Amino acid sequence: MPCAEALRVQAYFDGELDALGALEVERHSEHCPECRALLEQLGQTRERLRGELEFAAAPAHLRASIARALDAEDAGTADAGAVAGLQRPRAPARVSARARTRPFWLGALSGLGGALAAGLLLFLLVPARPGAILDELVGAHVRSLMPEHLTDVVSTDRHTVKPWFAGHADVSPVVVDFTAQGYRLVGGRADYFDRQRVAALVYQHGAHMINVFTWVAGRRALPELATRSGYHIACWQLGNLQNCAVSDTGWDELQGLVRLLRAAGEGEAPPG
Amino acid sequence: MDDKRARFEAQVLPHLDAAYRFARWLCRSSLEADDVVQDAFLRAYRGFETLRGGDVKAWLFTIVRNCHATAVQQHKRRATVPLPEEGDQAMQSVLASGPGPEGASVAADDQRTLERLMAALPAEQREALLLRELEEMSYREIATVTQVPIGTVMSRLARARAALRGEWQRQVAGESRAVR
Numbered sequence: 001m002p003c004a005e006a007l008r009v010q011a012y013f014d015g016e017l018d019a020l021g022a023l024e025v026e027r028h029s030e031h032c033p034e035c036r037a038l039l040e041q042l043g044q045t046r047e048r049l050r051g052e053l054e055f056a057a058a059p060a061h062l063r064a065s066i067a068r069a070l071d072a073e074d075a076g077t078a079d080a081g082a083v084a085g086l087q088r089p090r091a092p093a094r095v096s097a098r099a100r101t102r103p104f105w106l107g108a109l110s111g112l113g114g115a116l117a118a119g120l121l122l123f124l125l126v127p128a129r130p131g132a133i134l135d136e137l138v139g140a141h142v143r144s145l146m147p148e149h150l151t152d153v154v155s156t157d158r159h160t161v162k163p164w165f166a167g168h169a170d171v172s173p174v175v176v177d178f179t180a181q182g183y184r185l186v187g188g189r190a191d192y193f194d195r196q197r198v199a200a201l202v203y204q205h206g207a208h209m210i211n212v213f214t215w216v217a218g219r220r221a222l223p224e225l226a227t228r229s230g231y232h233i234a235c236w237q238l239g240n241l242q243n244c245a246v247s248d249t250g251w252d253e254l255q256g257l258v259r260l261l262r263a264a265g266e267g268e269a270p271p272g
Numbered sequence: 273m274d275d276k277r278a279r280f281e282a283q284v285l286p287h288l289d290a291a292y293r294f295a296r297w298l299c300r301s302s303l304e305a306d307d308v309v310q311d312a313f314l315r316a317y318r319g320f321e322t323l324r325g326g327d328v329k330a331w332l333f334t335i336v337r338n339c340h341a342t343a344v345q346q347h348k349r350r351a352t353v354p355l356p357e358e359g360d361q362a363m364q365s366v367l368a369s370g371p372g373p374e375g376a377s378v379a380a381d382d383q384r385t386l387e388r389l390m391a392a393l394p395a396e397q398r399e400a401l402l403l404r405e406l407e408e409m410s411y412r413e414i415a416t417v418t419q420v421p422i423g424t425v426m427s428r429l430a431r432a433r434a435a436l437r438g439e440w441q442r443q444v445a446g447e448s449r450a451v452r
Contacts, residue, residue: 049405052386058292066313142286229283230328250408
């Protein structure tokens with residue numbers, strides 16, 4: 001008979017428990033040989049599955065035929081535009097073109113006190129809002145996945161990748177290969193955003209690519225964890241460097257790499 | 273409208289590889305997977321306005337899954353002879369196109385391939401396992417895609433993992449007997 005805690009142990013293994021729940025499972029498995037064995041077996045199963053499962057990228061002809069299908073759809077709706085407008089009774093058909101180009105919030109804003117509006121505008125005008133940076137990160141990650149865009153320097157050898165950044169980015173990131181832990185270093189690339197040359201390290205984890213971006217930290221702090229368009233983003237600072245890992249891996253899997261990089265970075269950083 | 277296309281290309285199209293990976297496991301052939309994925313992206317594009325800042329990948333996978341179900345229904349309706357139940361033979365075509373014509377000794381090895389073991393799992397268990405281990409989705413995301421409660425996801429995962437583990441143990445036991 002399996003232990004009654006087996007499903008909770010599995011949830012712990014899958015990174016689904018909060019800190020308190022995780023602690024409870026850890027305490028429980030100390031005294032339960034069955035659950036200790038289960039954890040070990042789950043680890044072995046995962047390692048073998050992720051090592052052996054085969055997967056293929058979408059073929060180029062499929063990408064092309066989807067683009068064609070969307071083109072046809074766009075063309076179709078353009079022709080049917082007037083009809084579609086009629087079919088939707090709630091569509092504001094009588095709004096004049098001039099009114100429509102006015103952002104909707106402008107009207108609301110004009111009702112507020114001038115000082116408040118000015119303050120809000122000032123806030124909006126401060127460059128490089130965290131949201132904008134997160135969007136740029138996801139954009140850079142997605143661009144990197146296009147054919148031929150992933151890496152500028154292909155190497156699993158940190159002694160090749162690290163010096164390469166010296167001539168191509170404004171920062172020198174932590175470069176370590178974690179193949180043994182399931183994160184293979186594929187190479188590096190230079191990107192440009194937030195008015196800097198940003199270093200990007202590329203790791204592969206199973207079927208997923210992970211970009212780790214490093215640049216000189218700005219004044220505005222980024223959220224530790226965020227999700228944009230289905231991509232997870234984990235951000236951390238090390239000294240004056242801002243690091244962000246972006247991928248469509250699971251949260252737990254992404255944070256696994258972040259933990260490894262943080263530990264490596266803290267080992268590498270000069271004291272003080 | 274151009275804006276919709278641009279947003280779709282920025283938010284949904286990047287998940288094409290993942291959607292294809294998933295479809296490839298659902299479908300019997302790569303041809304069928306192509307059709308399912310293309311159909312799914314067209315449907316996703318049409319319904320894109322209904323997606324309000326939700327989980328893009330889980331949303332897209334749900335559509336892929338529904339498109340596959342529709343395709344299966346259509347095949348069943350068209351077929352004069354009822355098709356075998358999904359699952360057991362789903363990966364046959366993958367195996368046929370996979371290892372190549374190496375001969376009978378490889379065919380024996382095929383018995384042991386992971387694909388074979390996966391194919392032997394009930395479809396809903398295989399699906400949960402793939403979404404967790406290959407796509408690295410959370411329980412909540414898997415529950416969204418497969419439209420079952422989280423508790424069901426957990427028990428399917430547990431059963432799938434236990435079944436694979438059991439098979440592997442039996443193989444190891446069989447091999448050691450064969451050596452002796």
